[in-house]
Amino acid sequence: xxxxxxxxxxxxxxxxxxxxxxxxxxxxxxxxxxxxxxxxxxxxxxxxxxxxxxxxxxxxxxxxxxxxxxxxxxxxxxxxxxxxxxxxxxxxxxxxxxxxxxxxxxxxxxxxxxxxxxxxx
Amino acid sequence: xxxxxxxxxxxxxxxxxxxxxxxxxxxxxxxxxxxxxxxxxxxxxxxxxxxxxxxxxxxxxxxxxxxxxxxxxxxxxxxxxxxxxxxxxxxxxxxxxxxxxxxxxxxxxx
Numbered sequence: 001x002x003x004x005x006x007x008x009x010x011x012x013x014x015x016x017x018x019x020x021x022x023x024x025x026x027x028x029x030x031x032x033x034x035x036x037x038x039x040x041x042x043x044x045x046x047x048x049x050x051x052x053x054x055x056x057x058x059x060x061x062x063x064x065x066x067x068x069x070x071x072x073x074x075x076x077x078x079x080x081x082x083x084x085x086x087x088x089x090x091x092x093x094x095x096x097x098x099x100x101x102x103x104x105x106x107x108x109x110x111x112x113x114x115x116x117x118x119x120x121x
Numbered sequence: 122x123x124x125x126x127x128x129x130x131x132x133x134x135x136x137x138x139x140x141x142x143x144x145x146x147x148x149x150x151x152x153x154x155x156x157x158x159x160x161x162x163x164x165x166x167x168x169x170x171x172x173x174x175x176x177x178x179x180x181x182x183x184x185x186x187x188x189x190x191x192x193x194x195x196x197x198x199x200x201x202x203x204x205x206x207x208x209x210x211x212x213x214x215x216x217x218x219x220x221x222x223x224x225x226x227x228x229x230x231x
Contacts, residue, residue: 037222044225045159045167045210050218058218062122094166107157107172107212114166 002027004034004095006115012089013121018082022095022112029053029076033098033105036069036080038091039114046091050098050105051078085119092116123147123215127223133201133230141226142193143211149192154213156194158187161208161225170209171196198228206230 008020022034036048049059051069059067063082071078082089092114099109124146133139143156150156152174159167169178171187174194184200194213198205211223 035220044208045161045212045222047212047220047222050220061219099172104155106155106176107169107178108159108167109169109178111166111168 002097002110004097004110004112006093006095006112008093008115008117010116010118012085012117012119014086014119015084018080018085018089018117018119020080020093020095020115020117022078022080024076024078024097029071029073029078033100034071034078035096035098035108037094037096037108038089039094040088040091048080048082048093087119090117090119123221125211125213125221125223127209127211127226129224130227130229133198133205133228135201135203135230137201138197138199139201139228140190141196141198141209141211141228142190143195143213143223144193145213145215150189150194150213152189154194154215156187156189157212158185158194158196159210159212161210162206167210201228201230203230 003025012018030053035050051057066083068081094114095112096108097110098105126144158171161167175187186197188195208225210225
């Protein structure tokens with residue numbers, strides 16, 4: 001059974017770079033789509049973007065200028081970089097897998113437990 | 122900018138029925154938006170209830186159902202139970218590979 005787990009620093013200073021990794025276990029990262037989602041304290045979910053194992057990406061337009069996603073198939077991991085962070089980027093960050101059938105991806109079927117990132121000096 | 126709209130909150134009696142909706146700030150929701158519904162309890166990751174408008178995810182009780190009602194996607198809970206008290210989020214595909222979550226609906230069972 002595939003599981004995913006987020007890891008990375010829990011505290012980032014304003015204007016610096018947030019960097020998180022999602023490790024995939026119990027299955028291969030290959031031939032799949034993967035996403036990052038975040039949730040600020042007391043607020044709703046926000047889709048950050050997705051990455052295909054091939055490296056192709058698509059980002060939330062509101063974050064596009066600051067986000068980079070990458071994949072390392074040899075390590076069965078994918079990563080999120082968010083530049084120039086502010087307090088508004090404080091959130092629980094989740095990684096998740098897409099359930100896809102053929103060319104269509106339908107829903108996020110495997111979620112990590114989430115990791116809390118606080119932006120503060 | 123496209124906004125996905127949900128009711129902020131709903132209250133339902135145990136055994137009762139409640140319908141949550143998911144709309145678009147501009148235009149109607151259709152099956153082509155591949156509506157998903159997720160359930161989240163405090164401190165937990167979301168869990169998929171419904172995908173592709175009306176398909177229940179594995180293990181989801183049949184008291185949860187999805188549909189298109191008028192110009193919105195809808196999630197109906199029939200025979201609400203205490204452990205249905207959660208936050209519910211819809212997510213829509215809006216084209217060009219972009220997905221958007223709604224603001225969520227807090228459901229109270231009392």
